[in-house]
Amino acid sequence: MLTVDDVTVRFGDLRAVDGASLEVGDGERVAILGPSGSGKSTLLRAIGGLEKLDAGRILWDGVDLAGVPPHRRRFGFMFQGYALFPHMTVGENVAFGLRMEGRHPNEVRSRVAEVLEWVGLSGFDRRSVDNLSGGEQQRVALARTLAPDPRLVMLDEPLGALDRALRERLIVEMTDLLDRAGTTALYVTHDHDEAAHFAHRIALMRKGRIVQVGKMEELRRNPVDEWVADFLG
Amino acid sequence: MTSRRAVWAAAALPLLFIGYFFLYPLARILWLGISELQVADLLGERRIARVAWFTLWQAAASTGLTLLVAAPLTWAVSRFEFPGRRLAQALVIVPFVLPTVVVGTAFAALGWRDSVGAILAAHVFYNVAVVVRTVGGMWARLDRKVEEAAAMLGASPWRVFRTVTFPILRPAVIAAASIVFLFTFTSFGTVLILGGFRYSTVEVEIYRQAVTLFDLPMAAALSIGQMIAVTALLTLYARRQERTASPLVLAPETSTRRHPEGRTAVAVAVSVVASLVALAIPPSVLVARAAADGGFRRLFVDEPVLGRPIEAVPTSFSFAIVATVIAVVVGICAAYVISRRGSRLSQWFDVVLMLPLGTSAVTIGFGFLIALDWPIDLRATVALVPLAHALVAVPFVVRATVPLMRSIHPSVREAAAMLGASPARVFRYIDLPIVARAALVGAGFAFVVSLGEFGATAFIARPNTVTIPVMIFRLLGRPGLGNFAAAMALATVLGAITAAAIMVMDRFRSTDLGTF
Numbered sequence: 001m002l003t004v005d006d007v008t009v010r011f012g013d014l015r016a017v018d019g020a021s022l023e024v025g026d027g028e029r030v031a032i033l034g035p036s037g038s039g040k041s042t043l044l045r046a047i048g049g050l051e052k053l054d055a056g057r058i059l060w061d062g063v064d065l066a067g068v069p070p071h072r073r074r075f076g077f078m079f080q081g082y083a084l085f086p087h088m089t090v091g092e093n094v095a096f097g098l099r100m101e102g103r104h105p106n107e108v109r110s111r112v113a114e115v116l117e118w119v120g121l122s123g124f125d126r127r128s129v130d131n132l133s134g135g136e137q138q139r140v141a142l143a144r145t146l147a148p149d150p151r152l153v154m155l156d157e158p159l160g161a162l163d164r165a166l167r168e169r170l171i172v173e174m175t176d177l178l179d180r181a182g183t184t185a186l187y188v189t190h191d192h193d194e195a196a197h198f199a200h201r202i203a204l205m206r207k208g209r210i211v212q213v214g215k216m217e218e219l220r221r222n223p224v225d226e227w228v229a230d231f232l233g
Numbered sequence: 234m235t236s237r238r239a240v241w242a243a244a245a246l247p248l249l250f251i252g253y254f255f256l257y258p259l260a261r262i263l264w265l266g267i268s269e270l271q272v273a274d275l276l277g278e279r280r281i282a283r284v285a286w287f288t289l290w291q292a293a294a295s296t297g298l299t300l301l302v303a304a305p306l307t308w309a310v311s312r313f314e315f316p317g318r319r320l321a322q323a324l325v326i327v328p329f330v331l332p333t334v335v336v337g338t339a340f341a342a343l344g345w346r347d348s349v350g351a352i353l354a355a356h357v358f359y360n361v362a363v364v365v366r367t368v369g370g371m372w373a374r375l376d377r378k379v380e381e382a383a384a385m386l387g388a389s390p391w392r393v394f395r396t397v398t399f400p401i402l403r404p405a406v407i408a409a410a411s412i413v414f415l416f417t418f419t420s421f422g423t424v425l426i427l428g429g430f431r432y433s434t435v436e437v438e439i440y441r442q443a444v445t446l447f448d449l450p451m452a453a454a455l456s457i458g459q460m461i462a463v464t465a466l467l468t469l470y471a472r473r474q475e476r477t478a479s480p481l482v483l484a485p486e487t488s489t490r491r492h493p494e495g496r497t498a499v500a501v502a503v504s505v506v507a508s509l510v511a512l513a514i515p516p517s518v519l520v521a522r523a524a525a526d527g528g529f530r531r532l533f534v535d536e537p538v539l540g541r542p543i544e545a546v547p548t549s550f551s552f553a554i555v556a557t558v559i560a561v562v563v564g565i566c567a568a569y570v571i572s573r574r575g576s577r578l579s580q581w582f583d584v585v586l587m588l589p590l591g592t593s594a595v596t597i598g599f600g601f602l603i604a605l606d607w608p609i610d611l612r613a614t615v616a617l618v619p620l621a622h623a624l625v626a627v628p629f630v631v632r633a634t635v636p637l638m639r640s641i642h643p644s645v646r647e648a649a650a651m652l653g654a655s656p657a658r659v660f661r662y663i664d665l666p667i668v669a670r671a672a673l674v675g676a677g678f679a680f681v682v683s684l685g686e687f688g689a690t691a692f693i694a695r696p697n698t699v700t701i702p703v704m705i706f707r708l709l710g711r712p713g714l715g716n717f718a719a720a721m722a723l724a725t726v727l728g729a730i731t732a733a734a735i736m737v738m739d740r741f742r743s744t745d746l747g748t749f
Contacts (some may be wrong), residue, residue, distance in 0.1 A: 050647050070650040071658075077651035083644035087666045096662070097652035148652065 001025055002047070002152055002184070007056035009039075009046050016042040018208035019056070024152070024184060029175075031187040031195035034205035035231070040188045041080070043205070044154050047186070048077045060151070071100070076150030080157045082141035084129045090116070090140050091125025097148035115143045118177055135166050142174060146181070153178065153185040159194065171197050192216075192232065204228055239656035240573050247567040247586065247627075250559075254624050255589055258600025259460075265603060266453035281438070281455070288418060288434040291349065295356035295417040296410050302357050302511075303364035305504035311369035313501050314490040321505050322365070328512055329362035330735050331728050332685025333422030334702040338724035339515035340427055341709065341717075342522045347429030355423045358515060360413045361508070367409035371402055376484035377491075411470045419463065419593045422687040422702070426709060435459050436595045440691060443599055453603075456596045467591050520725050528722030531715050538711065542719045545704035546726065552700060553683035556622035560679040563623065564630025565672060569664060571631065572638035590628040594688025597621060602692045618698045621689040626679035633675030634668045641667055677738035681731055701727045 002024040009017040016039045024030045032040040045051045047058055049070035058065045065073060076097075085093050091112050098108045116122055119139040129140060138158065145153060158174070159167040175198050178185050187198050195202050196216040203213045212224045216232075223229035309315075310322050328336065336355050345351040375398070383397045384390070399406075421436040428437065435455055443452035493501040523529065532543040571583045589597065601621055605611040611620075641663065649659045687702040694703045701723060708720035 048647075048651055050650075069655075070647070071653050071655050073651075074653070075651060077648065079644040079648055081642070081644065083642060083648040085645060085649070085663060096649065096654075100653035100658065144648075144652070 001061055002186075003059040003062070004043070004047065005057045005059065007043065007046060007058060008054045009042050009051050010054045015208050017046060020205070020208070020210045022203055022210060022213065024186060026184055027182045028201065029178060029185045029187065029199045031189060031199035031202045032205055033189060033192065033195040033202050036190055038205045039208040040205045041156050044156050044186060044188050048075055048154060049073055074148075074151050076145040076148070076153040078141050078145045078153070078155045078158050080160055082137050084137060084140060084144075086129060088129070089125060090121065090127045090129060090132070093129060093140055094125070094143045094147050096144065101148060111147055115147045118146070119143045120173075134162050135170065138162065138170060142177075146177075146183070151184065153183050155185065155187045157188055157190070167194070174198070204231070239660070240570055240578065243566045243569045243660075244578060244582065247563050247570070247582070250563045250624075250627075251585060251589075254601075254620060255592075255597070258597070258604035259592075261604035262453045262456050262596065262600050265450055266457045269450040284433050284435055284438045287432060291352060291434070292414050292418040295353050295360070296414045298353055299357045299360045299364060299413050300406070300410060302508075303361045303368075306361070306508040307365050307369045307372065309501045309504040310365065311372035312490065313493045315493060315501060315505075321509060324509060325362045325365050325512070327732060328358050329360070330681065330731060331359075331516075332687065332702055332731060333359070333420070334426065334685070334687050334705050335519075335724045335728045335731070336515070337423045337426030338705055338709065338720055339519040342519045342721050343515060346427055347431060348427070349432060351427040352424055352432060355427060356417045356420060358512065359423070360416060361512065363412050363416070364409045367412065368402060368405045371405040373486045373489060374484060375401060375489060377489055378484075408470070411466070415463070415466050415470070418466070419459070421593070421595050422706075426706065436593055436688070439595050439599060443602065444692065449603060452599060456599055459593060460596065463591060463593065516728060519721055519728070523718060523721035523725045526714065526718035526721065528718035528720075528725075531719035532722050536708070536711065536716065536719070539699070539704065539707055542704055542708060542723055545699050545701045545723070548699060549684055549701040552619045552622060552698075553680050555619040556626060556683040557676050557679040559619065559623035560626035560630050561672060561676050564627045564675060564679075565634055565665075565668065567627065568631050568634040568638050568668070569660065571635050572641075586631050587628050589624050594625060594686065595692070597624060598689030598692030601689065612693070615698055617693050618690055618700065619683070621693060622683035622686050623679070625686055625689060626682045629678035629682060630672065630675035633678065634671045637668045637671045638664060674738055677734060681734050684727065684734075685731060
């Protein structure tokens with residue numbers, strides 16, 4: 001279980017994340033929804049250990065992660081723009097996390113094949129990542145994130161750069177995939193429909209604060225303030 | 234954060250290297266110059282004043298002449314498309330990459346020594362490439378419509394050039410002139426070989442005072458003066474660079490180049506052929522005379538003082554390999570630090586690592602000579618020469634690798650970290666493979682720089698560490714036609730190796746590194 005306890009991240013005078021608290025249960029999928037500049041990506045990066053906390057704690061199963069560097073957290077992180085390794089093939093990208101764990105090459109090979117099959121890219125492992133379409137890149141990034149079987153998967157606007165039709169298809173595929181694996185996941189987006197489709201619960205974020213958490217219907221029915229009501233339409 | 238610690242860990246090696254082999258010797262020179270010399274002595278010496286004056290005016294004259302000589306070729310290759318244009322552009326670079334000792338020997342082979350004319354001609358030969366590349370690069374991208382607009386408004390071709398074309402190109406012309414001025418102002422090998430005893434630049438004078446006259450305080454004072462002058466020049470140049478960033482009327486090169494017709498075609502052909510033939514004369518004469526005078530045979534004959542000249546070749550190669558390895562390791566560590574943008578350490582590093590490039594090789598050699606007896610006397614070891622070469626070469630490796638390291642988006646490294654890679658493994662699996670090709674190019678530069686290095690090596694070479702350039706210089710100083718022939722032959726060998734190495738590197742070149 002992930003516990004975000006009163007976390008603050010400052011950039012100079014700006015409080016990008018301002019006393020945010022949130023809990024994510026095992027196997028639960030939570031979307032962090034908010035307008036751009038609301039601090040949702042920063043919060044995600046802070047959970048991954050990529051931003052320093054100015055206050056508060058982040059815990060996994062009750063253990064404080066302060067001092068645990070990103071590479072030892074065993075969290076998966078899918079970046080906006082995917083951050084694929086340009087000098088590696090599709091297969092090498094997906095295998096990277098497994099190699100870092102020191103798994104046996106045979107095991108790596110079969111796991112890569114398995115994960116690529118999940119995302120519908122069987123036989124792509126020798127392809128260069130340069131020549132992939134946007135949707136294919138997205139799938140490679142997802143496969144790379146899932147391959148080491150992380151205890152938490154974080155997705156930062158994973159469909160941001162794609163066109164509408166493709167996004168609608170991929171959000172369904174991605175949700176099904178995580179559902180089958182029972183993966184705990186955090187999903188950052190500014191798109192209501194994506195959030196509603198993907199998540200069990202939604203955390204609404206505004207100006208660095210988490211203003212309300214709940215199911216989409218609950219939020220729509222009982223908005224805590226006018227801004228929430230406006231934002232959700 | 235941990236990545237901070239990783240950056241500091243990578244910074245340690247280049248810091249130690251630059252600190253001990255560059256900043257510390259520089260401090261010793263400063264101390265020696267300030268503590269043991271009366272300023273009155275320096276100003277009182279007529280010879281010093283004469284040297285300073287000569288340094289200035291020969292640099293100014295060389296710069297002006299280079300601009301004039303390079304103008305027709307620059308115009309032809311940047312404004313027109315014709316068969317062999319790319320080849321012409323590639324050939325122009327060859328003189329620029331030749332070691333100064335080779336250029337000096339080539340002009341000596343023309344029978345032109347102990348004269349100002351030879352010095353100026355050699356400087357022009359060497360620097361034409363700077364103008365063709367710098368000015369031509371801009372000229373090739375200048376949209377013809379701007380000139381056509383002026384013509385439609387009634388300007389004659391000459392007035393179009395004077396009132397439109399030249400003013401737009403002026404920043405590039407000034408940039409090229411500054412670079413040529415800096416190169417010729419700090420010229421050492423060429424002047425030492427072609428100037429005889431009568432003509433001496435500040436660089437040559439530092440060498441004479443330190444090595445021939447053993448007046449170390451005087452040499453130190455001259456070094457300090459030289460450093461102040463070069464720093465001032467570089468500062469001026471950097472200022473101008475900033476001011477030239479004006480929005481220009483640029484177009485893709487393919488749209489600006491025309492096929493020349495009629496009288497223009499004749500002018501283009503004459504410009505290209507005459508320039509290339511002129512540039513080909515010195516090296517051709519060098520090779521021809523070396524062969525005709527039996528120089529290549531002499532390379533294997535024992536000279537009473539210097540031994541067999543050919544033995545400098547294996548010495549140079551082993552030094553170049555060691556220097557390249559050191560420069561690549563130090564340079565990649567430094568590039569890793571510099572490419573972490575935003576941190577103050579990286580900005581500061583960027584400046585410090587480039588300092589050896591702005592410092593004359595003579596000063597570096599002189600610094601090694603007076604400073605590296607502490608804490609152990611390194612001067613007695615064979616390590617001294619490759620270390621000096623590595624110091625000169627580090628900026629080349631840094632410049633080759635930093636752009637690629639910067640091109641790695643931060644999220645790519647973060648993605649690797651989130652997949653379980655420690656900072657060291659991120660460097661190993663992400664940074665290193667991505668910069669490998671550029672590092673190879675940097676290594677090639679380092680190798681070529683080491684093979685041709687003369688300024689620093691002249692100070693620190695010992696009888697068992699005579700490199701090819703030093704051997705050439707010593708052969709030129711020995712009496713007898715046979716030794717002169719051997720010098721020409723060895724210069725031919727060095728020139729050929731350098732040209733071959735540059736051509737091999739050109740194939741590996743994936744990014745435009747710039748030449749300077």
